[in-house]
Amino acid sequence: MKRITLIKTHLYFTGVTLVFLALTALSGSLHLLTGDETEVVKEIKSISVSTSIQKDELTTLFEKELKNIDTDYRYDYIKGSSTSQMSRPTTRTYYTISLVSGITTIKKHEPSLNKRLMELHKGHGPRASRNILGALGLFVIAAVLSGLWLGLSSKAFRTVTIATVSSGALIYLLLFFL
Numbered sequence: 001m002k003r004i005t006l007i008k009t010h011l012y013f014t015g016v017t018l019v020f021l022a023l024t025a026l027s028g029s030l031h032l033l034t035g036d037e038t039e040v041v042k043e044i045k046s047i048s049v050s051t052s053i054q055k056d057e058l059t060t061l062f063e064k065e066l067k068n069i070d071t072d073y074r075y076d077y078i079k080g081s082s083t084s085q086m087s088r089p090t091t092r093t094y095y096t097i098s099l100v101s102g103i104t105t106i107k108k109h110e111p112s113l114n115k116r117l118m119e120l121h122k123g124h125g126p127r128a129s130r131n132i133l134g135a136l137g138l139f140v141i142a143a144v145l146s147g148l149w150l151g152l153s154s155k156a157f158r159t160v161t162i163a164t165v166s167s168g169a170l171i172y173l174l175l176f177f178l
Contacts, residue, residue, distance in 0.1 A: 003153070010150060013143035020136045027117035037115035044069055044095070045106045053099060055082040062087075062097045065106055069095070076127045091116045091125040 031037065045065065053061075059078050062085055066073055075087035075094065086096040090111065097106050111119065123130055151161030 003150075006146060006150060010143060010146035013139050013146060017136055017139045017143055020133075021140055023117065024121055027114070027121040030114050031118050031121075034114070037112065037118050039109045039111040039115050041110075042108045043105060044108050047104045047106075048102055049099065049104055050102065053082065055080075058082055058085060058097065058099060058104070061104065062095075062106070065097070066095060069106070069108075089125045089127075089129075090119045 047061070047065070049061070058080075062078060066075070066087065073087075073093075073095075075089070077088050078085050079088055080086055080097075082099070084096065084098045087094045090109070093108065093110050095106060095108055097104055119125065120129065120133075123133060125133075148161065148165065151157045151165075154161075
């Protein structure tokens with residue numbers, strides 16, 4: 001492959017993933033530096049049920065109650081256990097149901113912008129976003145590897161590429177083993 005073709009390929013991968021990479025880094029940095037993933041939580045309803053309710057029964061109850069609470073509310077799926085479930089995606093207003101001592105409690109959650117960004121960062125957005133984010137992740141890897149190859153294949157940039165990659169790997173390993 002000609003060098004100019006590799007440079008163009010690298011630029012295409014980088015251009016496509018630039019916003020994705022910046023928002024992922026931003027949400028991760030905000031999480032680490034501020035941890036301010038707040039949300040407004042309101043208790044909507046409490047219902048007495050049998051303490052031996054199964055997961056499927058709790059899901060059915062939750063779905064029925066969501067239709068009664070807000071007829072316009074749409075969700076992709078419900079995730080959880082036989083004692084606690086949530087509607088997904090959690091990147092927008094969502095509901096949870098929990099079962100404690102025969103009482104189910106349904107709560108409405110309205111996440112802050114930081115919480116929404118972190119939920120998307122963790123892959124908790126709409127189901128359609130998973131494949132898109134997965135593909136963008138592969139594009140990021142392609143951009144990084146093509147940039148690494150370009151740096152190593154150029155005599156002018158080889159030393160600085162090796163130094164920066166080595167220092168980045170060293171920082172990562174030090175953080176990993178702390």
